[in-house]
Amino acid sequence: MVNSRTGTYDSLEELARQVISLTGEDPNREGLKETPKRVAKTYKELLSGYEMDPSHEITMFDSNGFNELVSVTEIDFYSLCEHHMLPFFGKVHIGYVPDKKILGLSKFSRIVDIYSRRLQTQENLTKQIFDLLENKLSPKGLIVSIEARHLCVRMRGVKEKGSSTKTTIKNGILLKRRDFADQFFIDSHLKVIS
Numbered sequence: 001m002v003n004s005r006t007g008t009y010d011s012l013e014e015l016a017r018q019v020i021s022l023t024g025e026d027p028n029r030e031g032l033k034e035t036p037k038r039v040a041k042t043y044k045e046l047l048s049g050y051e052m053d054p055s056h057e058i059t060m061f062d063s064n065g066f067n068e069l070v071s072v073t074e075i076d077f078y079s080l081c082e083h084h085m086l087p088f089f090g091k092v093h094i095g096y097v098p099d100k101k102i103l104g105l106s107k108f109s110r111i112v113d114i115y116s117r118r119l120q121t122q123e124n125l126t127k128q129i130f131d132l133l134e135n136k137l138s139p140k141g142l143i144v145s146i147e148a149r150h151l152c153v154r155m156r157g158v159k160e161k162g163s164s165t166k167t168t169i170k171n172g173i174l175l176k177r178r179d180f181a182d183q184f185f186i187d188s189h190l191k192v193i194s
Helices: 002-022 035-046 105-116 122-137 178-187
Strands: 060-062 070-081 087-097 101-103 141-150 165-172
Touching: 002 035, 070 105, 070 141, 070 178, 087 122, 087 178, 101 105, 101 122, 105 122, 122 141, 122 165, 141 178
Parallel strands: none
Antiparallel strands: 060 101, 070 087, 087 141, 141 165
């Protein structure tokens, strides 16, 4: 496995060198000599989520009868869009009403980090986080909401500077109990969705 990673790293470095050459630049120019190594190292880090299994991050505890809303909000993330390999970034907000188990609080950020370090769409990222938490925790209700800014929209194409994209999935008691849903949106500083 180490050899295949080294091979991948070397291939990324060579590919970066080729991209520099194809733009008409000299990859041996002083300012660019080390760039292929830096690019390879960067992509290895940005796409490291493929080497990790987020289900291994699940550490659950007894809820001790707690059955109110738990909100974990403002989780920063950075990802690469699978369409252009340009960054998108923002905040993930998660809320759930426990049934019998609660999740260790640091694990929410870890799960978000693993999934976001893959080529993604925002919609898929939202669903992956939601599905993992739903399958492992079986909560009475769950909501995952992501708000992000996409550089593929800002830097190319329409070059829209001010837009953001929001995705939300919810189920269970959060579909029925408006007070829980409203509290989640207040906790995460999002507008209430009717």
